[in-house]
Amino acid sequence: MSPGARLVAVLGVLALVLLLVGAAALFVGSAALSPGAVLAALTGRTGARSIESVVTLSIRLPRIAVAALAGGALAVAGVAFQALTRNPLAEPSVLGVSGGAAFGVVIGQSVGLGFGVLGAAGLTAFAFAGAVVAAGAVYLVAGAGRLSVQTLLLAGVIVGLFFASAITVVISFVDVNRLGGVIHWLLGNLATIPPASLGLFALTAAAGLALVLPHARELNLLALGEEAAQQLGVDAERLKLQIFAGAALLTASVVAFAGPIGFVGLIVPHALRLLLGPDNRLLVPAAFVGGGIFLLAADTVARSIVAPAELSVGVITSFCGAPFFVWLLRTRYRALL
Amino acid sequence: MIRTLAVAGLLLVASPGHGLGVRDMIGRDVALAGPPARIVSLVPSVTEIVFALGAEDRLVGVTDFCDYPPAARRKPRVGGMLAPSLEVITSLRPDLVVATTEGSREETVAQLQRLGIPVYLVAAHRLADVWDVIARLGALTGREAAAGHLVAGLRARVRAVEQAVAAGSRPRVLYVLWPEPLIVPGRESLVTELIGIAGGRSISASEGTDYPRFALEAAVARAPEVILLANHSASTGGIDRERWRGLTSVPAIRDGRLHAVNGDLLHRYGPRIVDGLEQLARAIHPEAFR
Amino acid sequence: MIVEARGVGFVYPPARRVRPFRLADLTFGVAAGELLGVIGPNSAGKTTLIRLLSRVLEPSAGEILLEGRPLARLDRAEVARCVAVVPQGVPPQFPFTVEELVLMGRFPHAPGRYFESGADRATARAAMAATGVLELATLPLDTLSGGERQRAVIARALAQEPRLLVLDEPTAHLDLRYQAETAALLRRLNRERHVSILLVSHDLNLAAEVCDRLLLLAGGRPVRLGAPEEVLEAEVLEAVYGCEVHVDKSAASRRPVVQVVWPDAGGR
Numbered sequence: 023m024s025p026g027a028r029l030v031a032v033l034g035v036l037a038l039v040l041l042l043v044g045a046a047a048l049f050v051g052s053a054a055l056s057p058g059a060v061l062a063a064l065t066g067r068t069g070a071r072s073i074e075s076v077v078t079l080s081i082r083l084p085r086i087a088v089a090a091l092a093g094g095a096l097a098v099a100g101v102a103f104q105a106l107t108r109n110p111l112a113e114p115s116v117l118g119v120s121g122g123a124a125f126g127v128v129i130g131q132s133v134g135l136g137f138g139v140l141g142a143a144g145l146t147a148f149a150f151a152g153a154v155v156a157a158g159a160v161y162l163v164a165g166a167g168r169l170s171v172q173t174l175l176l177a178g179v180i181v182g183l184f185f186a187s188a189i190t191v192v193i194s195f196v197d198v199n200r201l202g203g204v205i206h207w208l209l210g211n212l213a214t215i216p217p218a219s220l221g222l223f224a225l226t227a228a229a230g231l232a233l234v235l236p237h238a239r240e241l242n243l244l245a246l247g248e249e250a251a252q253q254l255g256v257d258a259e260r261l262k263l264q265i266f267a268g269a270a271l272l273t274a275s276v277v278a279f280a281g282p283i284g285f286v287g288l289i290v291p292h293a294l295r296l297l298l299g300p301d302n303r304l305l306v307p308a309a310f311v312g313g314g315i316f317l318l319a320a321d322t323v324a325r326s327i328v329a330p331a332e333l334s335v336g337v338i339t340s341f342c343g344a345p346f347f348v349w350l351l352r353t354r355y356r357a358l359l
Numbered sequence: 360m361i362r363t364l365a366v367a368g369l370l371l372v373a374s375p376g377h378g379l380g381v382r383d384m385i386g387r388d389v390a391l392a393g394p395p396a397r398i399v400s401l402v403p404s405v406t407e408i409v410f411a412l413g414a415e416d417r418l419v420g421v422t423d424f425c426d427y428p429p430a431a432r433r434k435p436r437v438g439g440m441l442a443p444s445l446e447v448i449t450s451l452r453p454d455l456v457v458a459t460t461e462g463s464r465e466e467t468v469a470q471l472q473r474l475g476i477p478v479y480l481v482a483a484h485r486l487a488d489v490w491d492v493i494a495r496l497g498a499l500t501g502r503e504a505a506a507g508h509l510v511a512g513l514r515a516r517v518r519a520v521e522q523a524v525a526a527g528s529r530p531r532v533l534y535v536l537w538p539e540p541l542i543v544p545g546r547e548s549l550v551t552e553l554i555g556i557a558g559g560r561s562i563s564a565s566e567g568t569d570y571p572r573f574a575l576e577a578a579v580a581r582a583p584e585v586i587l588l589a590n591h592s593a594s595t596g597g598i599d600r601e602r603w604r605g606l607t608s609v610p611a612i613r614d615g616r617l618h619a620v621n622g623d624l625l626h627r628y629g630p631r632i633v634d635g636l637e638q639l640a641r642a643i644h645p646e647a648f649r
Numbered sequence: 650m651i652v653e654a655r656g657v658g659f660v661y662p663p664a665r666r667v668r669p670f671r672l673a674d675l676t677f678g679v680a681a682g683e684l685l686g687v688i689g690p691n692s693a694g695k696t697t698l699i700r701l702l703s704r705v706l707e708p709s710a711g712e713i714l715l716e717g718r719p720l721a722r723l724d725r726a727e728v729a730r731c732v733a734v735v736p737q738g739v740p741p742q743f744p745f746t747v748e749e750l751v752l753m754g755r756f757p758h759a760p761g762r763y764f765e766s767g768a769d770r771a772t773a774r775a776a777m778a779a780t781g782v783l784e785l786a787t788l789p790l791d792t793l794s795g796g797e798r799q800r801a802v803i804a805r806a807l808a809q810e811p812r813l814l815v816l817d818e819p820t821a822h823l824d825l826r827y828q829a830e831t832a833a834l835l836r837r838l839n840r841e842r843h844v845s846i847l848l849v850s851h852d853l854n855l856a857a858e859v860c861d862r863l864l865l866l867a868g869g870r871p872v873r874l875g876a877p878e879e880v881l882e883a884e885v886l887e888a889v890y891g892c893e894v895h896v897d898k899s900a901a902s903r904r905p906v907v908q909v910v911w912p913d914a915g916g917r
Contacts, residue, residue: 025764108740239756242745242753250736253732253736299744300745301745
């Protein structure tokens with residue numbers, strides 16, 4: 023099977039799974055709608071103002087779209103950071119990049135940015151700035167060039183802690199009434215967002231993907247080491263910058279529209295690597311779809327397990343992610359422990 | 360009574376055939392198709408008021424925190440105050456949702472509006488606001504008379520408290536909303552006003568906005584003569600008292616004037632707030648209530 | 650001349666706690682079909698030379714010509730199509746298979762492609778056959794022995810279809826058997842396939858055996874350039890390496906054999 027055909031087959035299967043999970047998610051929720059009611063809403067047989075229609079099309083459907091998009095963006099960011107740092111434990115929340123983006127958003131909100139498409143665009147810009155600062159800080163703390171596993175993890179933890187503290191400082195000036203809302207956001211929650219915002223989210227995620235996907239082949243070469251990659255014709259400096267920007271943009275867009283959600287960029291790329299091998303040309307596009315499947319499933323659990331209350335999806339991913347991280351360390355990196 | 364009716368009349372701009380337009384407590388215009396008959400309350404205070412007005416038959420959904428009166432617990436639940444389930448709210452087919460600027464998220468309000476559900480916002484920073492909330496809810500539920508009655512009774516009890524403590528001194532009072540971090544009622548807090556009415560002087564009356572953080576040192580430096588610990592339906596009793604007992608320079612500790620008060624009565628702005636006021640007065644001026 | 654260095658100099662930018670190092674007055678060339686060895690003590694500048702030839706570093710003085718064209722004016726892909734560097738192995742935990750590694754060598758020929766073409770795959774297979782790793786193609790690199798891994802890396806360089814193959818210490822860390830195999834492979838590539846080779850090695854005897862000419866570097870400067878017999882003279886080596894040596898002639902090949910004279914432990 024030629025590699026191109028293999029890619030198409032893999033994407034086809036993943037897309038099918040995504041569609042099935044998405045369809046299943048439409049039938050799950052705290053308003054007790056029968057499957058028939060949901061189907062009726064989807065086929066337009068119920069009025070536009072009916073409960074079935076509103077719940078299915080205006081509440082569940084947009085949320086499913088957000089979950090799929092956010093999961094895909096985070097998974098691709100994970101693959102990108104892992105290739106960039108030649109370190110399989112790198113991902114936006116482990117590297118403190120999510121924390122930086124979250125800090126950016128908190129700052130943006132405290133200067134009054136908030137609603138409407140323009141407000142969301144502004145928040146994304148602040149999130150991006152925060153993400154870039156955090157990633158740059160990790161690079162500096164780890165000592166540019168010496169990106170060993172331990173150094174990188176340590177640097178990521180330090181930077182993540184720093185931004186968490188910075189966020190706490192900002193929070194301490196928020197009044198008690200709004201505190202609950204801020205903390206709720208920090209846990210990472212997916213919510214229904216209006217179509218205009220969804221469009222903007224899709225756009226920024228696509229832009230991030232566009233910075234990473236075309237360079238998937240060069241990311242493979244990066245595994246040889248920067249010098250060897252340069253000797254094969256890769257412009258390593260420019261490549262690093264583009265991948266970095268793409269991964270930061272993907273992270274920032276998710277944080278701006280959904281809040282900091284962790285571990286997706288760790289779990290999904292690794293699961294895919296076990297299935298598909300290390301070739302980034304397969305991993306990057308597969309992660310975009312696979313990440314969507316994972317986060318969508320997690321979110322569906324989050325909003326149904328204690329209905330009508332909801333768990334934050336960030337809680338589910340952390341509960342899965344932390345043990346997975348430990349398992350990875352113990353099986354792949356015995357030498358470190 | 361007349362004043363309440365006048366307020367209610369000013370609030371309702373009836374245009375036959377086009378439904379009602381009302382203005383909520385933060386000045387937003389809320390368009391209603393008619394007098395609301397299916398109300399979802401996202402505010403425990405509002406739930407209490409609706410029951411007190413006898414209009415609970417119009418209440419179709421409440422939050423998990425709406426626990427008073429006990430009958431409220433039997434109403435359908437929509438989740439917490441921060442993240443109520445949009446799906447459950449929608450499936451209850453409400454024609455009005457009541458939320459607050461102090462506790463509901465702006466995003467929730469925005470999402471409900473996008474789904475075409477009218478949202479009415481309330482807020483109370485002063486006792487006068489509490490009468491206003493009751494009057495408005497009375498107007499919305501068609502129970503103006505009951506509202507007027509309720510407010511009149513409550514105001515009479517408030518006057519009684521004022522008279523009882525008028526003669527006494529005005530001791531310095533520290534009200535502890537939350538012990539760690541220390542959170543106190545500030546300038547804009549209803550509790551500050553109530554402490555004043557109850558014949559005390561809150562040592563944090565000039566601080567921040569409604570519930571600022573406060574350094575323990577600063578509290579000790581202001582030498583409160585009475586310390587009130589708010590109880591939030593969870594025990595803050597024994598353990599916290601120990602923390603305070605060590606501060607022997609503070610007059611309140613020396614004189615043993617460290618009391619627990621029921622936070623639910625004082626942090627919600629339903630009719631029980633006057634119960635809370637009376638509790639405050641008894642703690643600050645025990646001699647006036649023997 | 651495939652590659653020619655004229656008066657090349659290089660200075661590493663000053664940094665704290667790093668001894669300043671400079672390369673100077675380097676003038677030499679590799680003729681088509683030649684096997685040139687670069688020898689010298691550690692920190693003589695051998696690795697720096699490789700980086701200069703593959704355009705990882707830019708010279709601070711002089712110029713390097715690649716088939717007559719200035720190296721500095723070529724873009725990286727062009728350089729990679731001409732010069733292939735075989736590093737000392739692959740980084741640890743390298744996850745790819747032999748075939749995937751060798752295919753990476755095709756990148757400079759079509760950097761814009763997402764997947765390699767059928768022609769690329771054929772070239773890769775030929776390269777693997779030339780170094781004898783074709784039957785290992787689907788195996789991950791970290792399951793191979795040191796010698797097999799080295800041959801896979803050489804295959805990757807061959808897949809670049811370079812005019813010049815540059816090897817950086819190809820036999821370091823290898824067992825004797827694999828050292829012999831590598832020497833045989835290099836000779837075969839050079840004689841039968843006419844690949845020009847620049848071999849950097851600290852193994853003087855390997856270099857003497859296999860190379861047509863040797864360039865001896867010390868302290869960043871060229872000391873001798875010529876046939877192995879001319880370069881590997883005892884006095885020269887003793888001056889450069891700072892220890893006593895004895896130079897013999899191999900019975901089989903008539904090439905110089907260098908032996909260290911071990912310091913007298915006492916009495917024999």
